[in-house]
Amino acid sequence: MKKTLSIILIFVTFLIIYFLQSNLFNWFNIAGVMPNLFVILIMVVGLFAGKYVGVSTGIIVGLLLDIFVSKKIGVTAITLGIVGFIAALLDKNFSKDSRITIILMVTILTVLYEILNYAINAIIFSYSLELVDFFIKLAIETVFNILITIILYPLIQKGGYALEENFKETKILTRYF
């Protein structure tokens, strides 16, 4: 029951973010560059709810985005799936309680997601590479994501631990004994 509620909550969050990305951030942007809240969402799910939930949420959200606005189905699904997987891996090695760690994770995952996405699209659609423009945009987007993470940090913590409680079983951490 709690898992179902959490899934519904993730879906509602997805819808809110989708609305914000496609409407609000079209005018509320930094030098024409929008943040990418989907990366933050998938990172939080992967980090707190575990590998399987993170990857599957990433793939489903990516697929929906591909269906809604992309030219090819699958690119966003793959890259967001990877984001969910890496977020789950980071959970094993870093503390989730530190604001700095979360900010660093968002930075790494935003950069990784956009580079992967751009590279795959460049190969599929034969882009003429504009690396300078790409990295300028990426830098602005990363800063925007960091700022949003700082603002949303209490919500991320609260929602994240609620997800963790619902999806992860209580484990005895033997490594501490």
Added chain:
Amino acid sequence: MYKKKKSGVVGIVVTVIVLILLVILSNIKIENLTFVENVFSTIVMPFQNGFTMLKNKISGNNTFFTDLDNLKSENEELKQKNSELEQSLRELEIIKAENTTLKEQMNLKEKYGEYNTVSGYVINRDISNYTGMVVINVGSDDGVQPNMTVIADKGLVGNVVSVTSNTAKVQTIVDPASSVSCIISTSKDAFITKGSINNSGREIRATYIPTDAVLVQDTSVETSGLGGIYPKGIHVGTIKEVVNTKNPTDKYATIETAVDFSKLDTVLVILN
């Protein structure tokens, strides 16, 4: 006896003085008294003004108290009228916006009268910073099919990449995956424009420019009709900058698109 005599003398003296004063005053011309009047005015006027103001205020207040009920009802009426006017204003604003949209559509239809078109609105924009897709509210039910050309009042928007029954995904010409065969309106030199992720969102890049082509700033660029998607002669934009490289075959130019994609709202899909 002495007392009676004394008071009689004083009375006579006072009467004489008053008489003399009367005589003097009655014979003095009024113009000669201006300085006295000034002095008197200076002393008296502030008091007089104060009293007048006080009097007016009291009189006004009295009117206010007497007309309080009338004023209340008048205020209510004005409030109601105000809200009615505000409502009318809102309705007018809606009508004005509708009118503008309809005019835009009308102009578009007139401008591109030679084509069989269907008009639509942008209902969704891309969520990514690196691509340029939009979703419009017309689909296969309206006769829209993939690879159809989409235009706006200022010029070329892009082409349809996929459709559902009610919506269509449009790849704009600023999308990095987009390529359009274009010519310069005056010299008819042909080249290929490619979308760009440039921060302005209105820039595309002209590539494969013939080595002998003469590209001049602010020259108009239009579609060449080659490639099978875009019809000939649709305005694309103007040349903003020409970049010459060591190798003349690598020469490129940046073109500012005629359409401002951040404000894109009404579009036409060319059906034929």
